[in-house]
Amino acid sequence: MKKIVLSTALCATLALAGEGGGSFDQSKFIPDISLIVDTSFVHRNVSNSDLDNNAPTSNYGNYGTFKEFNRDNGFNLNYGELALHSNVDQAFVLDAVFHFSAGSVEIEEAYFTTKTLPYRLQIKGGKFKSDFGRLNSHHHHTWDFVDAPLVYNGFLSPEGLNAPGVQLQWLAPTPWYMRVGFEAMQKGNGGTFANDFDKKDGEALYIGYLKNSFDIKDASVLLGVSYVNGLSNVKDADTSTQLYKGSSEIYGADLSVKNYFDSYSYISWQSEFLYRNMKSDDKLLFDDKKQSGYYTQLVYQMDESWKTGLRYEGFLQDSNGVKTTADASYKTSEFAQIRLQYSHDEAFKLRNENKAIDEIILQLTFTIGAHGAHSF
Amino acid sequence: MKKYIFTLLLPLTLFANLSVAVSYPYIGALTKVIGGDKVDTVVLAKGNWDPHFVVPKPSLITKIRDADALIMNGGQLEIGWLPPLIDRGANPKIAINAKTFLDLSQHVELLQKPLSVDRSGGDVHPDGNPHFHLDPNNILVLAGVIKEFLISIDSSNSAVYEKNYTEFSGMWNEKLGLWKVKMAQKRGVKIVQYHDVMAYFNHAYGLTSIATIEPLPGIPPSSKHTIELIELIKKENPCCILHDVYHSTKTAEFISEKSGIKVISMPHDIGALESIEDLVSLFDYLTSAIK
Numbered sequence: 001m002k003k004i005v006l007s008t009a010l011c012a013t014l015a016l017a018g019e020g021g022g023s024f025d026q027s028k029f030i031p032d033i034s035l036i037v038d039t040s041f042v043h044r045n046v047s048n049s050d051l052d053n054n055a056p057t058s059n060y061g062n063y064g065t066f067k068e069f070n071r072d073n074g075f076n077l078n079y080g081e082l083a084l085h086s087n088v089d090q091a092f093v094l095d096a097v098f099h100f101s102a103g104s105v106e107i108e109e110a111y112f113t114t115k116t117l118p119y120r121l122q123i124k125g126g127k128f129k130s131d132f133g134r135l136n137s138h139h140h141h142t143w144d145f146v147d148a149p150l151v152y153n154g155f156l157s158p159e160g161l162n163a164p165g166v167q168l169q170w171l172a173p174t175p176w177y178m179r180v181g182f183e184a185m186q187k188g189n190g191g192t193f194a195n196d197f198d199k200k201d202g203e204a205l206y207i208g209y210l211k212n213s214f215d216i217k218d219a220s221v222l223l224g225v226s227y228v229n230g231l232s233n234v235k236d237a238d239t240s241t242q243l244y245k246g247s248s249e250i251y252g253a254d255l256s257v258k259n260y261f262d263s264y265s266y267i268s269w270q271s272e273f274l275y276r277n278m279k280s281d282d283k284l285l286f287d288d289k290k291q292s293g294y295y296t297q298l299v300y301q302m303d304e305s306w307k308t309g310l311r312y313e314g315f316l317q318d319s320n321g322v323k324t325t326a327d328a329s330y331k332t333s334e335f336a337q338i339r340l341q342y343s344h345d346e347a348f349k350l351r352n353e354n355k356a357i358d359e360i361i362l363q364l365t366f367t368i369g370a371h372g373a374h375s376f
Numbered sequence: 377m378k379k380y381i382f383t384l385l386l387p388l389t390l391f392a393n394l395s396v397a398v399s400y401p402y403i404g405a406l407t408k409v410i411g412g413d414k415v416d417t418v419v420l421a422k423g424n425w426d427p428h429f430v431v432p433k434p435s436l437i438t439k440i441r442d443a444d445a446l447i448m449n450g451g452q453l454e455i456g457w458l459p460p461l462i463d464r465g466a467n468p469k470i471a472i473n474a475k476t477f478l479d480l481s482q483h484v485e486l487l488q489k490p491l492s493v494d495r496s497g498g499d500v501h502p503d504g505n506p507h508f509h510l511d512p513n514n515i516l517v518l519a520g521v522i523k524e525f526l527i528s529i530d531s532s533n534s535a536v537y538e539k540n541y542t543e544f545s546g547m548w549n550e551k552l553g554l555w556k557v558k559m560a561q562k563r564g565v566k567i568v569q570y571h572d573v574m575a576y577f578n579h580a581y582g583l584t585s586i587a588t589i590e591p592l593p594g595i596p597p598s599s600k601h602t603i604e605l606i607e608l609i610k611k612e613n614p615c616c617i618l619h620d621v622y623h624s625t626k627t628a629e630f631i632s633e634k635s636g637i638k639v640i641s642m643p644h645d646i647g648a649l650e651s652i653e654d655l656v657s658l659f660d661y662l663t664s665a666i667k
């Protein structure tokens with residue numbers, strides 16, 4: 001049903017974009033539209049069913065492998081992402097991102113942002129990706145690697161902190177860049193803060209962060225700290241048995257240094273550390289859990305076309321091992337990218353036995369439509 | 377109470393200079409010339425890097441955060457980097473359509489407006505070639521536009537802006553005469569470029585750009601295109617390759633070696649080369665570059 005409504009809306013929009021003409025022509029008001037298609041070929045030494053049916057799960061446990069993209073051995077069509085962007089009027093901007101995948105359509109994001117608030121304040125509302133941490137708000141097609149770091153998947157869920165809510169940000173009048181943000185979000189998109197998709201009685205996530213940046217010559221330094229807390233009400237998706245009940249908080253710290261050599265090449269070093277503290281409501285049923293995870297990565301953009309990266313990551317408590325990832329990508333233009341990634345993951349457990357995953361992914365990403373911003 | 381605060385603040389705002397953020401150094405220079413000591417200028421992009429590929433660093437948000445006005449080149453030259461800065465700058469004064477926002481491209485005639493655009497033709501500029509400031513005649517037009525803009529947001533200093541403009545245009549007209557004489561015997565000379573940055577300069581002085589080293593706008597050189605270009609150069613006999621300062625000259629040097637053609641470095645903005653300190657030295661250099 002959702003799909004039908006959406007495709008009708010899409011057709012209407014595209015029909016508008018066509019040859020209009022006449023007194024009531026509205027084609028000049030078409031929003032910026034872009035479509036991103038991500039497809040891949042995956043080869044890994046673990047079967048699809050072993051990957052899906054391993055314990056413990058990612059939802060509350062130590063580390064699982066629940067994947068959103070590149071799930072299948074073989075060919076994958078990960079998504080078609082349709083993004084719309086336009087001013088609503090003099091006061092608001094509207095952004096919407098629709099995620100089309102094999103069997104479903106999802107409103108990944110749909111939010112307004114204010115434009116005219118005083119005192120360098122901005123309010124965002126709707127469904128959006130939280131600005132928690134360095135990576136959470138970044139869309140998949142702007143990532144430096146094919147997949148998210150394990151600690152993001154495990155603590156924040158493969159979709160990250162992304163839910164209906166409201167955000168208030170303040171740009172401080174400091175000599176360097178400093179942004180302070182607060183968010184309140186409806187809980188329930190997996191990860192630490194429940195996979196309970198039942199009706200929720202105002203159980204919210206509270207998120208806060210502080211982001212700083214300054215330049216030293218041609219190098220930009222980014223320093224951030226983040227915090228989120230909320231209830232963990234985790235149930236097994238199939239059997240509805242309670243897997244965890246308690247309250248949880250996650251602390252994050254990130255540091256990036258990106259040095260530009262010229263207009264097209266840079267080297268960047270980016271690291272992030274997340275610490276999670278889960279307090280059980282009933283110690284007889286569930287234990288308290290403390291765990292932390294990290295990743296550190298080095299990325300070298302050689303010229304307009306070639307880029308390569310190396311990532312090292314793992315967990316500090318309840319850790320089985322580390323994961324190492326290397327990738328190289330080539331762009332034929334700003335709008336098409338082909339990437340090859342290899343990873344060796346010793347953090348994985350198959351039915352409580354250690355089992356290293358070796359994985360090769362060949363990924364193709366295409367963009368058509370509106371010119372997006374260069375990433376930072 | 378409120379009144380009291382107001383009277384305290386008023387003298388401050390009266391004496392505070394207008395703070396204007398601009399995208400590129402040449403706009404900064406024009407704003408400084410017209411604004412004189414009434415305007416503080418903040419330039420966002422570096423003059424020696426590719427104007428198409430400015431990095432939207434967070435530190436740039438700090439520069440536009442408190443600006444009273446923003447002047448940009450326009451013609452989609454800033455499409456990849458300025459929109460996210462404006463979005464995140466939380467400053468209503470620099471919003472598109474604000475009275476304190478100026479898009480220079482709206483005030484000059486753009487060359488090479490494509491009738492239809494398609495990305496199989498490269499990363500084309502859909503509104504036409506945006507490198508219009510490299511026609512020195514346009515500089516005078518832009519100075520006038522900036523003068524009117526400053527007067528519209530700060531009428532109390534209009535006499536200063538008018539005076540500065542009159543002085544500048546007198547000086548510039550004199551220079552235009554000199555450059556015209558210098559370039560007169562170059563009319564009809566054929567040249568090769570990396571990207572068609574010099575289109576307006578060529579248009580002003582009758583140079584003919586026969587080809588670019590990039591096979592399509594925004595697409596890096598390919599060996600096939602380079603071989604074809606060498607053949608074309610042997611046939612057409614252009615005087616030289618006018619090369620920007622931010623792309624690698626590797627391919628140009630290879631072409632030069634194979635065809636004997638000269639490679640001349642052409643600054644596109646103030647700061648592109650160390651010796652280019654202002655608008656006059658930019659065009660002094662450009663009009664002397666082809667020997």
Ligand SMILES: [Zn+2]
Pocket residue numbers: 428501506507571572573
């Ligand atoms: Zn261009």
